[in-house]
Each structure stands twice: as C-alpha cells, then as structure tokens.
Amino acid sequence: MKRQGGFTLIELVVVIVILGILAVTAAPRFLNLQDDARNASLEGLKGAMAGATGIVYGRAAIDGVETIDGGSISGASGDTITTTWGYPEASENGIGKSVVGLSDGSDWAVVSGSDATKYSIRYTFADSKETDKCYVQYAISSAQGSEPKLTVIECE
Template structure:
C-alpha cells in the first residue's frame, strides 16, 4: 500500500485563495500608507516653514527691519525677487502666498495657500495640498492642513510672538 505525503493541488489552491481573501480584507486596516504619507509631508513642510522663518528673521534683523510692524518697502534689498504682496511683520512673513512661497520651497507648487482669513490681532491662512483646496481658497475637508497665524505683539508692545504653524493631521 502506497502512502501519499504532501498536499494535493486542490488543497494548495484553497490555501492560496483563503490567504488572498484574508490579505484583501486585512490590508486596508494595516497599510494606511496614503494618509501616513500626507501627514509626513505636512510635518516636513511645517519643519521647513519654521526653519525658513528663522532664517528670514535673521536676514531682516541684520538689515535692521525686525522691529517694523509692517514691512513691504525695499524688501528686494533683503530678498531679491520678493515683490508684490511679499510682506513681513516684525521679521516674519505676513500670511500671503507670495511671501510664503518665496521663503519656503514647495508652497505654491506642491502645497496651496488658502484665503487670508481672520480679523483683528491674529489673521491666518490654511496651507494644504491642492486637492484639499477649492478655487476660492477654502478647505475641502477640515483635516490635513497647516494653519499659519501672523506675528502678534503681546502686552506692552515689546514682546513679539512669532507666527505660529499648527498641524492638523489627515484622517
């Protein structure tokens, strides 16, 4: 009498089919790569913005412009090619697409700047991927963006709070 060892072809096919079904069902739960990639890109942009703002502040401080509340004249002396709506306040960029795209690579090409919003002491803009912005500059969904708030003066007028970049993760 001959004893068979191993799997039959039908058993092998059934195992492959079952593993395929399980992987299709389980993969989306464990491999959320697109959301992770978007979050990483925004975190990287946030770091780039904060670093670029420090460098811009240093250049304006060397030129003696860091104490001006609103600076758009002679900006070409410090930042050649920064014209139009490329403005600064207390050494930090005013939240406009022109100023932000001049200082930070990727803004205006890979990322869009939303409509200038807010009144009073702390105006702001949203920065997100072009897919998350409407033509009018509003957010499509309330996640997956950066919020850049303008520089403010605290208290007696001597303490300057630099612009703040907040990260709102993708969901």
C-alpha cells in the same frame, strides 16, 4: 506499518490562495498609506515654514527691519517678502513667498475662508476637496518679539 497524517499539496495550495485573496482585499482597509503620506507632507511643510521664518528673520535683522510691523525684505529670487516684526507675514506675499512651492499653486493652496490676514493663514493640498480637514496653519502674534506658531491638523 503506520500511516502518516498530513496535508496534501493541493490542500496547502488552496489555503495559500485563500490567504492571498484575503490579504489583497483586507490589507488596504487596515493600512491607510495615503493618509500617512499626506500627514508626512504636512509635517514637511511645517518644517519648511519653520526654517523659512528663521532665515527671513535673520535677513530682516541684517536689514534692520525686525522691529517694524509691516516691513519687507528682498528674497533670494528677487521677490519682496512682507514681514511683521521681522518674521514673514501670514499671507501669500509673506510666508507664501518665503517657502519655495507655496506661491506657484502646484502642490499647496491657501485654505479658503482661513482668515488669511497678516496674522494667520492655512495651507493644504492643492488637489484636496476637504480643505478644512488637514492643513498647516501659520500664525504670528500682533505683539513684537514672539515667534510664529505653526500647527498641523492631520488628515484622518
């Protein structure tokens, strides 16, 4: 009679346990899900800003202030949104009031030292200590007729 070779049940269980321990300790190093989630949030903010600029420009055109540098319109919640050539100004009174959630400071914050003029402003996570590493920049040209430029600097 031939003797069959193979693994015993205890050997298989030991191998499975070792693989489980390796997976629990090594997988988080390879799968950095927090950065992926933060980058997706930044892209979402960029999309919200892009949508808000179109809506504000449409409202400014209806009000006849799309050709004024330093105009303003009334927002949906009654806030006054300052505009530059019809687009939201790059400030907390412009794009900050145009996008829901930017002005309350609960989720997003202005990057300190981001040269928050009426032509450029950066937003990052309110709880982030590394504000210069990942953010969304909203920049508008000082020349009439050009759309705002939205740039995402992703988290590493």
